Amino acid sequence: MSKEIPYKIYLEEKEIPRYWYNVRADMQNKPAPLLNPATGKPMTLDELSGVFCRELAMQELNVTDTYIEIPEEISSFYKMYRPSPLVRAYCLEKALDTPAHIYYKFEGNNTSGSHKLNSAIAQAYYAKKQGLKGVTTETGAGQWGTALSMACAYFGLDCKVFMVKVSYEQKPFRREVMRTYGASVTPSPSMETEVGRKINAEFPGTTGSLGCAISEAVEAAVSTDGYRYVLGSVLSQVLLHQTVIGLETKTALDKYGIKADMIIGCAGGGSNLGGLISPFVGEMLRGEADYEIIAVEPASCPSLTRGKYIYDFCDTGKVCPLAKMYTLGSGFIPAPNHAGGLRYHGMSSVVSQLYDDGLIHARTAKQTEVFEAAQQFAKTEGILPAPESSHAIKVAIDEAIKCKETGEEKNIVFGLTGTGYFDMYAYKQFNDGTMTNYVPSDEEIAASLKNCPKI
């Protein structure tokens, strides 16, 4: 008989991973390289180093080293809030009356309220090590900006955040958290950058988008001495840092001899999902085990399920390198869905390639059904989930209900990426019954994809 499984499987401090796992090393079909938009050739280390910190640029290009050591300074910071618990959702299982065993890896146990701190601290560390003065970035919903502000405060770096205007106005408390950690926060599009002024002139009164804020942050970084740009998802380096989630999950499961049947994660830019699944995908790639892996995206921003696998711009201003990914087109402006962290038009090139190779599956969920799942989870498990995370909850619940019908005792593991305390405006709409479900038409997506570069 297996050991009785506790509500929370905690690991010891010494079980925090000491290496990140680079799944690209085990992939037969490597993700396509980033291209220089000017030359159409793969970005070189020197070119990438103009935008990103050098060591991070090296990680971005590294498709051969299976393990990359986590520096001591980052490990020390991880110890403040890791290992994060893997929770057996006994109460949810009971409410669903399912024979399935549901587990979630909870990443909301830090002030940023999400997994994003795992990469923010790594990126701030490498910036500091390189002797930089500061970093710039964009933030949509605000979790990434908050995480980066915390990380920069820890290492004494300047942090300049371009925050999508609509969030800046709707989420004043997020903004104040960032400012408390010492960051400067500018609503985007702003008049501080050339690209911001251009977008403001072209679309007067626009409330901004993530792609546009990225363009501003990149411009601010490359035009200010001693600054580099950092990004909270999408890039392979970010996915690499997020593998602490999957590595800890695997250690915790192994401790109790639990074999996951199904692994579910929400997918915005793909870094949390990629980080959660990497060690498991690694086993699949090496032929050691099999898992059913499901990426969940909003029906309003369906890059994997309805996008195309092509080279595209990563930002509206078209200043970033080109990435081959599942994309809806860089000009795609998703409807004002409340899962701000899932509103990006593209998808991590690693996740895109794994999906294209059939190693992972994808599903969409509509906004109101996501909030229904969020509410059910909050009522049973106590945690008020982020709208983004609730996409994974929704599919985990669906699958657990299927198990009830088939009588299967599946082990379902999902990533609970964060808490939703700053999303109460969204919860209010849900509670008031005024929340809508926008799904883009085929024509809308086709029109947006027309503007992708021809490569």
Ligand SMILES: *Cc1c(COP(=O)(O)O)cnc(C)c1O
């Ligand atoms: C940013 C964010 C996401 C999206 O993560 P990706 O790694 O970009 O897919 C999901 N959940 C929460 C709580 C977030 O803050």
